[in-house]
Amino acid sequence: MYCQIKEVEELIEKLISSEGKNPTFYRNRIKKFFTVYIDKDKPLDAITYYDVNKYLDEMVCSADEKLNRYNALKAFFTYTLTLNKTKVIMDFVIKPIGKPHQNIFLSNEDFLKLKEYIYSNEDINDRLLLALFLFTGLGRQYIVKLNFDDIVKDDGQYKLKILKGNEWHVLPIKAELQLLIQEYLFLNNENDGSKRITKFDDSVISTYVGKLTSRILNKKKITPTVLSNTFIHYALLSGNNLWEISKLILKDVQTIDSRISLDEDLYNKQKSVLNSF
Structure with a gap:
């Protein structure tokens, strides 16, 4: 288990609460980066853009889901940066290209x-x-x-x-x-x-x-x-x-x-x- 998982979980909940984020969209997508990919002993403040880029590059999922995970991590690391918990990360992460959507509304x-x-x-x-x-x-x-x-x-x-x-x-x-x-x-x-x-x-x-x-x-x-x-x-x-x-x-x-x-x-x-x- 990731060494700072409890702190990460607390930060996720604070992000959702303070910025009115949708918990269904953000919670599991952010947490998965820490529970599935990142080295369990790597401190939060040692994570870099390289880690996020490599994670997104190695993900096996649809283009849309890759973009969703990018957006979730961007919200998280932007928030943690304001708290001085992490370095500047997402400014150097390559944004995935999702599948173009047709704007949908009722006829x-x-x-x-x-x-x-x-x-x-x-x-x-x-x-x-x-x-x-x-x-x-x-x-x-x-x-x-x-x-x-x-x-x-x-x-x-x-x-x-x-x-x-x-x-x-x-x-x-x-x-x-x-x-x-x-x-x-x-x-x-x-x-x-x-x-x-x-x-x-x-x-x-x-x-x-x-x-x-x-x-x-x-x-x-x-x-x-x-x-x-x-x-x-x-x-x-x-x-x-x-x-x-x-x-x-x-x-x-x-x-x-x-x-x-x-x-x-x-x-x-x-x-x-x-x-x-």
């Missing part, structure tokens, strides 16, 4: 079908779950942690209180989602504010959303990421800018730009910016 037909289901008289728990993804664009790491205390009412309107890292964000929400929340709270008169809104944790919520959307749309499963992409897609089509959307979904602009492409309209938008002043 207009499927978008309308899901909205119709959300507005129906079906189970309020399922309808609210879909609406939280489709109408907020938030990632599943935020949705699974929502509890009753995170629904706040201000001037007659419901808002969501989200913790990202060590900072609380109070987010406005669509009128349709406010009505669903009102219905949900009426049917669930809960006195325990710490009780979770959803009954799923981060490891199973994608599976449940996939099965639910497959049943509604009568086709392949839809993931929470696709629902979030759909929110971004329609928000951009409505003329909102990336910075505004990033503040609503608590993602950086680079992440949004990598998930949604409007290349066919980009040139016209750029001309519009240049001609606006």
